[in-house]
Amino acid sequence: MEFQDMKEKFLTLLNNQSLIAATISQPRLKSNDLRRVRLKPIELKGIYTIQLEYQYERILKHENIPVDLFAAKLEQLLEQFRQIHAQFTDQTLHIQLSKKNKVLWKSEQTKENKKINLAHNRQKQYLLEETTIHPFLVRLGVQAENGAIKKQKYDKFKQINRFVEFIDDALDYLPKDRTIRILDFGSGKSYLTFALYHYLKIVKNLDIHVTGLDLKKEVIEECNQIAQDLGYTDLQFLVGDIQDFNDETAVDMVVTLHACDIATDMALARAVKWGAKVILSVPCCQHELNRQLLSPALEIMTQHGLIRERFAALATDSIRAQLLSLVGYEAQLLEFIDMENTPKNILIRAYYTGKKPSADDRAKYDDFIQFLSAKPFLQNELQGLL
Structure with missing residues (x-):
């Protein structure tokens, strides 16, 4: 031919x-x-x-x-x-x-004709579009200067967009008549902090002020420099610990990503006491309940270390969601990103509605805690509000 x-x-x-x-x-x-x-x-x-x-x-x-x-x-x-x-x-x-x-x-x-689904093959439409150059993604190394998503950063790009979807869903719960105060505990390299600021401030043109908090001084310095380079005047990063941060008395949204063990509970408790309307939390390393589990009925599971760890993690997040619902939040446990990317893929999303819990809601919680022989740190922190 x-x-x-x-x-x-x-x-x-x-x-x-x-x-x-x-x-x-x-x-x-x-x-x-x-x-x-x-x-x-x-x-x-x-x-x-x-x-x-x-x-x-x-x-x-x-x-x-x-x-x-x-x-x-x-x-x-x-x-x-x-x-x-x-x-x-x-x-x-x-x-x-x-x-x-x-x-x-x-x-x-081929032995059998294969079918084509053109609708299924359509490129996923992200809130932060692939075909658009986003300066913060370029500065953070997710996009090349020509706008192309770097191959090794594509999972991060998907994670950022998934997070932006959660932010977009929360817009109705945020105030419209004043500056929206947002805190990000354990912001780390701050991919999601910058995404949050970009979407709410640049895309949605909302009046916001965002603070990222982390213990690593060098990371905080770098993030502040990036914010300055991008002209993000209402975004600041501070060195500090969740437990010792007392610069605020009222906050509208609290974000906490991969805060280890009870650090997540500390952040959730602070969010509730500040009256946060929106809480987005991706927990990490749930060890507290793992150490407390004494239920004989669960020994067929808990005798295996791996299963015990996973069960404790799922039970811990279920307890957190139920406690939030008992203090007036609509709480859900959602998949954050694909399990193939990281096993730490559960996000606690809570919106404050002020709804009073029923006696049955409280009874279910008490029965579960008693069954596990658990003494949750978050329950103790919220004691005066339950």
Whole structure:
């Protein structure tokens, strides 16, 4: 088969709208930092389109091209690469090119025609769009300067967007007539703190003041410098501990991410006492209950260290959510990010509604605590409010 015939035949297959996925690979030049290009069909505004994912060593880029305009792009790609592997609904195709563009064409019919779901293949729409350059993401190394999400930071990009979704959901519970005070305990490198500020201040144009708190002085200094560079005048970072922070008497939103063991409970208790309307907490290292478990009925589980640890973690977060509901919050336990990225993926989301708990709600809590022989730190901290 001649080179020109191969291109026309491949384009005909694409125009038949039977493509499932394809990979163009084997760069002709070793100096080419573009390693491969993946193709998949999507539907954009009712138009059948080929989405290209350019895979460089460290970053990914995307481009969408209507299929009837794809010929020029294919010509360009075949100048750079020597191999195409494609899956269509009725066949698997392998094309190999020599240095002089001699064509090896191998096609294998599939036993059953595969189906294409163009709607399923649509690119996920994030609140912080991939196609938009976000200065804070560039400054934090998640985006390249041209806006492309760096390959090794894509999970972080998804995590940030998931967090922004929670922030967006909470907007109705925040005040509209004054400055919104927000505290982030254990802010660390502050990816999510900067995302929170960017979304509420830059995107939503709300009047906010955000404070990030962490124990690591060098991290705080770096975060303050980044905030200054970005012009985030209502964002500050302080060195401090959750237990010793007394600069506020009232706060509207409290965020705590991966505060270890009872540090999470300290943050939750402070949030409640400050009258926070919104609490977002991702706990970590729940050891307190693990040490207290004395229920004989659970020994078939708790005799195994791994199971005991996991059960204690789930029970601890359930206790926290129930305690928050007993002091007037609507509390939920939600998946924060995919379990494949980290097992620490439960988020406690609580909105203050002022709803009074029923006697049955309190009885269920008391029965559970008695069954576990537990003495939760958070219960003690909230004693005067329960």
